[in-house]
Amino acid sequence: MAKEEHRIVKGQVMVPYEVALGKTWSMFYDFLKEEKIMGKKCPQCSRVLVPPRSFCPRCFEDMDEWVEVSQEGIVETWVYVNMPFFAQELKIPFISAQIRLDGSDTGFIHQVAGIDLTEFEKVREIVKLGGRVKAVWSREKKGNILDIAYFEPVK
Amino acid sequence: MGNAVAIIGTGQTKHGRRSDVCYPDLVREAVTAALEDAGITLKDIDGIVLGTMPSMMEGVSSTHFYFAEAMGSVGKPVLKVETCGSTGQSIGHCGFFWVASGMADIVLVVGSEKMSEGDGQATMTTVFDPFFQRTFAAGAPGVFTMQSMEWMYRFKIPEEKGREAAARISVSNHDNAMDNPHAHIRTRVTMEDVKNARIITYPVRLLDVCPASDGACAVIFATGEKARKICRKPAWIKGLGFRGEEFFYGESDKAIWMSATEAAAEAYRQAGIRNPLKELDVAEIYNPFTYQEMIFYECFGFCPRGEAPDYVLKGTFLKDGELPCCPSGGTLCSNPIGATGLIRLAEAALQVTGKAGARQVEGAKLALSHAMGGVDQFNGVTIVGSEL
Numbered sequence A: 001m002a003k004e005e006h007r008i009v010k011g012q013v014m015v016p017y018e019v020a021l022g023k024t025w026s027m028f029y030d031f032l033k034e035e036k037i038m039g040k041k042c043p044q045c046s047r048v049l050v051p052p053r054s055f056c057p058r059c060f061e062d063m064d065e066w067v068e069v070s071q072e073g074i075v076e077t078w079v080y081v082n083m084p085f086f087a088q089e090l091k092i093p094f095i096s097a098q099i100r101l102d103g104s105d106t107g108f109i110h111q112v113a114g115i116d117l118t119e120f121e122k123v124r125e126i127v128k129l130g131g132r133v134k135a136v137w138s139r140e141k142k143g144n145i146l147d148i149a150y151f152e153p154v155k
Numbered sequence B: 001m002g003n004a005v006a007i008i009g010t011g012q013t014k015h016g017r018r019s020d021v022c023y024p025d026l027v028r029e030a031v032t033a034a035l036e037d038a039g040i041t042l043k044d045i046d047g048i049v050l051g052t053m054p055s056m057m058e059g060v061s062s063t064h065f066y067f068a069e070a071m072g073s074v075g076k077p078v079l080k081v082e083t084c085g086s087t088g089q090s091i092g093h094c095g096f097f098w099v100a101s102g103m104a105d106i107v108l109v110v111g112s113e114k115m116s117e118g119d120g121q122a123t124m125t126t127v128f129d130p131f132f133q134r135t136f137a138a139g140a141p142g143v144f145t146m147q148s149m150e151w152m153y154r155f156k157i158p159e160e161k162g163r164e165a166a167a168r169i170s171v172s173n174h175d176n177a178m179d180n181p182h183a184h185i186r187t188r189v190t191m192e193d194v195k196n197a198r199i200i201t202y203p204v205r206l207l208d209v210c211p212a213s214d215g216a217c218a219v220i221f222a223t224g225e226k227a228r229k230i231c232r233k234p235a236w237i238k239g240l241g242f243r244g245e246e247f248f249y250g251e252s253d254k255a256i257w258m259s260a261t262e263a264a265a266e267a268y269r270q271a272g273i274r275n276p277l278k279e280l281d282v283a284e285i286y287n288p289f290t291y292q293e294m295i296f297y298e299c300f301g302f303c304p305r306g307e308a309p310d311y312v313l314k315g316t317f318l319k320d321g322e323l324p325c326c327p328s329g330g331t332l333c334s335n336p337i338g339a340t341g342l343i344r345l346a347e348a349a350l351q352v353t354g355k356a357g358a359r360q361v362e363g364a365k366l367a368l369s370h371a372m373g374g375v376d377q378f379n380g381v382t383i384v385g386s387e388l
């Protein structure tokens, strides 16, 4: 077959952003500095949402009531990531997990760590669907989601 | 439902790595094919709807400017709609709305993507919010794996059974793609190939996952009156549904998946369908991941919750089964994302008009098409039939 006669132009677009957290999410991070995980409770459906919302997505009501939720919860689902993706903050291998913190009505997305993650077969003996995990805090708080360093399996 | 609307023509590119053409020329390939199929010219087109993934996919902002002329849009109204993976269904719906409202007689709808030009997984990672969830994102495979695991756990589906059924889905989609000249991946695979393929995010392996494709699709919508005049065999729009749910992953139940369930239920109500498994002749489901296809079967009422693997293993959704699913080889074998949902609709239209060639399901009269978008957030369904 004849060699393809086409050309490629390479390029890269880099755009800086400064994204506002707004009042509710700023406060969530302020609470993290005090090592508290806070959700918001809907006055209408009474659900407690973590991450908190300024309004309930289902009822469209303002959510003004802050509620502290447990730092422990159940793993609703998880994924072992051992493949690099562009601009990924976390080093592979890592585990993304959906955690239902006690006292909340939503799954909270974070990472499960604090165990040897190198071998998947060993990891799956420790990290289980329905298993319990608890928050481990970063010593230094930077006002981002990794102020909770990770969730570790409860023995 | 508004005035009666029919599809009078469809066109698709050869999907795959299309570095032989620039993006506008790729789009024009599908548009030209659709006009030829309908037997009309650009002069007949009253308006154009298009959609793609986020512009970062190809690194050119607002791609509707970039390939406007390739859609023949000079001097015509243009409307861009995007809902991530469900874009293809959303633009089909908008084409329908425009004609059903009586504001246009014939509307051209175009979906496209040129994924080889950028980093698809990096682009999709920016769909996550920058505050809470993006840090833990692992592209689309991460999300769909989490959803599949939750679904299997919820319905106590043994891991081996889920694996077996997902592998069967991969094998049958690959077999079906052999019949589709437009498909990106046209290679047969065996159960062993799937089960031994490289792990992407456990238990999802390489052959459980769609490719990143370049491709475009164009579909032409017309009023009932125009359709009867122009087209020997139009595909009639029988029903459509679209539903969204919360942005944050984990805030809604993805094992039951309200948006997928309700989008189909709405389309069924409009089409008068009560028993989809019995009444539908074929379905083109948005299936970028084998495991996820099974969740859709349940959401769409093809089988009871938690039983999709059993139905898969007894062959219900094979080409010669009770309800053939994705005779085109599906999203699993071609995924130019902005086009994908519209390809599902085009394939459904081809099926009910007997124009699907080697992938034709014999005597198909009623077909479902579908697409899903965002971080499992949106679902759209369109049902077409051979009769109004």
Ligand SMILES: [Zn+2]
Pocket: A042, A043, A044, A045, A046, A047, A056, A057, A058, A059, A060, A061
């Ligand atoms: Zn509420």
